[in-house]
Amino acid sequence: xxxxxxxxxxxxxxxxxxxxxxxxxxxxxxxxxxxxxxxxxxxxxxxxxxxxxxxxxxxxxxxxxxxxxxxxxxxxxxxxxxxxxxxxxxxxxxxxxxxxxxxxxxxxxxxxxxxxxxxxxxxxxxxxxxxxxxxxxxxxxxxxxxxxxxxxxxxxxxxxxxxxxxxxxxxxxxxxxxxxxxxxxxxxxxxxxxxxxxxxxxxxxxxxxxxxxxxxxxxxxxxxxxxxxxxxxxxxxxxxxxxxxxxxxxxxxxxxxxxxxxxxxxxxxxxxxxxxxxxxxxxxxxxxxxxxxxxxxxxxxxxxxxxxxxxxxxxxxxxxxxxxxxxxxxxxxxxxxxxxxxxxxxxxxxxxxxxxxxxxxxxxxxxxxxxxxxxxxxxxxxxxxxxxxxxxxxxxxxxxxxxxxxxxxxxx
Ligand code: PLP
Numbered sequence: 269x270x271x272x273x274x275x276x277x278x279x280x281x282x283x284x285x286x287x288x289x290x291x292x293x294x295x296x297x298x299x300x301x302x303x304x305x306x307x308x309x310x311x312x313x314x315x316x317x318x319x320x321x322x323x324x325x326x327x328x329x330x331x332x333x334x335x336x337x338x339x340x341x342x343x344x345x346x347x348x349x350x351x352x353x354x355x356x357x358x359x360x361x362x363x364x365x366x367x368x369x370x371x372x373x374x375x376x377x378x379x380x381x382x383x384x385x386x387x388x389x390x391x392x393x394x395x396x397x398x399x400x401x402x403x404x405x406x407x408x409x410x411x412x413x414x415x416x417x418x419x420x421x422x423x424x425x426x427x428x429x430x431x432x433x434x435x436x437x438x439x440x441x442x443x444x445x446x447x448x449x450x451x452x453x454x455x456x457x458x459x460x461x462x463x464x465x466x467x468x469x470x471x472x473x474x475x476x477x478x479x480x481x482x483x484x485x486x487x488x489x490x491x492x493x494x495x496x497x498x499x500x501x502x503x504x505x506x507x508x509x510x511x512x513x514x515x516x517x518x519x520x521x522x523x524x525x526x527x528x529x530x531x532x533x534x535x536x537x538x539x540x541x542x543x544x545x546x547x548x549x550x551x552x553x554x555x556x557x558x559x560x561x562x563x564x565x566x567x568x569x570x571x572x573x574x575x576x577x578x579x580x581x582x583x584x585x586x587x588x589x590x591x592x593x594x595x596x597x598x599x600x601x602x603x604x605x606x607x608x609x610x611x612x613x614x615x616x617x618x619x620x621x622x623x624x625x626x627x628x629x630x631x632x633x634x635x636x637x638x639x640x641x642x643x644x645x646x647x648x649x650x651x652x653x654x655x656x657x658x659x660x661x662x663x664x665x666x667x668x669x670x671x672x673x674x675x676x677x678x679x680x
Contacts, residue, residue: 305664306616307571309653310451310479310595315545316504316654322548323506326541334538335529344540351547358550359477359496360487361513367533368543371510372478373402375497378512378523378534379474380406380443383495384415385521387442390471394436394444396420396428397636398455400476402497403445404632416440424638425589426455433465441471443495448480452618452633452649453586454595456484463492472518478502482553483561483592494518500542504654505549509542560654564594567652567661572596574665579672585634585647594652597634603675605648612671615664618649 315323326347334344352363369375380393380403393407397419404419411417418436423429428446437444444466449456459475466473474495480486482503488496496513500506514520514533527535576582581601600608605619619631630644639647652661 303614304616305614305660305667307650307652307656307660307664308616308618309656310502310649310651311618312501312507313504313653314655315506316549316552318552319505319545319548323541323545326544330540332540334540335527344538347544348538348540351543351550354547355498355511355550358481358554359498359513360489362516364531365488365513365516367512367514367530368538368546369510369512369534370508370539371501372400372476372497372499373510374523375499375510375512376400376402376445376474376476377406378520379495379497380410380445381523382520383443383472383474384410386519387472390440390442391415392418392438392441392443392471394418394420394441394466394471396422396446398422398426398450398453398633399445399447400451400478401632403447403476407445415442422636426450426453426586426633426637427589428457428462430461433461437462437465437469437471439469441466441469443472443474445474445476447476447478448486448491448496449477449484449592450633451479451595452631453589453597453637454479454591454651455586456480456590456592459491459493467492479592479595482550482557483564483594485557488513488515495520500546500549503549503553505546506542509539509546511546556654561593563654564592564652564656567656567658568594568596568650570658570661571650571652571665572598574661575668578665578669585639586637592651595649596651597647597649599643599647600672600675601643601646602679603646603672604679605646607675607679608648608668608671611674612667615667615671618651619645619647 332340332344334341334348352366356363356366369378391414393410393415395403395407407417420428420432420436444462446457446459446462463473472494475493477486477496478499479502481498494515499510522533524535529535529538572584575598583599585597585599609619630641634644634647635641
C-alpha cells in the first residue's frame with residue numbers, strides 16, 4: 269500500500285485537522301489532500317459515483333443475506349446475479365463461470381491452490397519471475413508443501429522467452445500462470461505460447477488480469493484460458509471484492525470451506541453491496557475502456573515528454589514493448605526513487621508494486637528484467653486514471669523536475 273506523504277517544510281503542525289488532511293510521515297505535520305497529484309491508479313482507483321450510488325442501498329435499506337430462502341434474500345440474490353452477468357460480460361464469460369471472491373489475491377490463491385488440489389497427481393506450477401507476489405508467494409507456499417515450482421525468466425523487455433517454455437511445462441504440470449499485464453511496467457503479455465504449452469500437456473492455464481481488464485480488451489474465449497483473476501478496486505469499484513473466472517467443466521478444489529456458497533467453489537456470506545458495485549464498475553469499464561485508453565495514452569505521453577524535455581537521464585522501462593495505456597515506469601538515472609518521492613511529497617506515485625512498496629526494496633520485476641538493483645532503485649511507476657487531467661501531469665512534472673535535480677545534486 270502506498271502511503272501518501274506530505275512535505276516537511278512550511279506545514280501547520282495542528283492535530284485538530286479536518287479529514288481532508290493527511291499526516292506527513294516525515295514531520296508529523298499535516299497537509300491538505302487536495303494538494304496531492306495522484307498518479308498511482310494501478311495501486312487503486314476511486315469508487316466511481318455511479319458505483320457508489322448503486323452500492324449504498326445494499327448496506328442498510330436492503331441489507332439482506334443473498335443466501336436466505338425468504339423473498340428478501342431472493343431480492344439480494346437477484347442483485348448478485350445481475351452483477352455476475354455484468355462481470356461476465358466484461359471478459360466474454362458465461363455468468364456461471366464467475367466466482368465472487370474478496371479480490372485478486374484470493375482469486376489467485378483459489379486458482380493455484382485449487383488447480384493443484386483437483387489435479388489428480390500433477391504437482392507442477394509454471395509461472396514467471398515478473399508475476400505479482402500473490403502468484404509468486406502462493407506458488408512458493410505450494411512448493412514448500414511438495415509442489416514443484418518453475419519460475420520462468422523474462423527478457424530485458426519483460427516478455428517471456430518462448431524458448432524457456434520448452435521443457436518447463438510437461439505432463440506433471442497442473443497449472444501455468446502468466447499475467448496478462450504487469451502492474452509495475454505495464455508490459456502486456458502475449459499469452460499464445462504459454463496457453464499452447466499448457467494445452468499440449470493438459471495443464472490448466474490461469475492468468476492474472478487484475479491490471480488488464482478495463483484497460484485493454486481481454487476476452488476469455490479469445491484467449492482460450494481456464495482461470496482468470498480480477499479485482500473491483502482496480503476498475504473504479506470497491507476494495508475487497510473480486511472474481512475468479514473458472515471455465516465451464518474446469519474443476520478446482522475450494523480453498524474456503526463452509527456453507528457451499530458460489531456453487532461450492534467459495535464459501536462465505538456474499539458481500540452484496542460490494543458485488544453490486546463490482547457489477548456496475550465492470551459495465552462502466554466495458555463502455556469506457558476505449559475512451560479511457562485514448563486519454564491515458566495522451567497523458568502518459570505528456571508526462572514522458574515533459575520529464576524528458578527538462579531532465580537528462582530519463583528512461584522509459586520496456587519502452588518498445590506493448591504496454592498498458594495508463595502505465596509508465598521511468599528510471600531517473602542517478603536519483604534514488606525513494607529520495608525523489610520524499611522530495612516530491614505531493615506527487616503520489618509508486619516505487620514498486622503497491623502491496624510491497626511500504627518496504628522499499630528494488631522491484632523484483634525490474635530485476636527479473638535484468639536491471640541491476642541500483643538502477644531498479646531509481647525507477648518510479650506512474651499510472652493515470654479517469655480523473656487525471658493534463659493539468660495534473662503538468663503540475664507533477666513541475667514538482668518532479670526540481671525534486672530529481674535536488675536528489676542528484678545531493679548524491680553527486
Ligand atoms: N495482481 C496484480 C497484477 C495486482 O496489481 C494486484 C494488486 O495490486 C493484485 C494481483 C492483488 O489484488 P487485490 O488487491 O485485489 O488482492
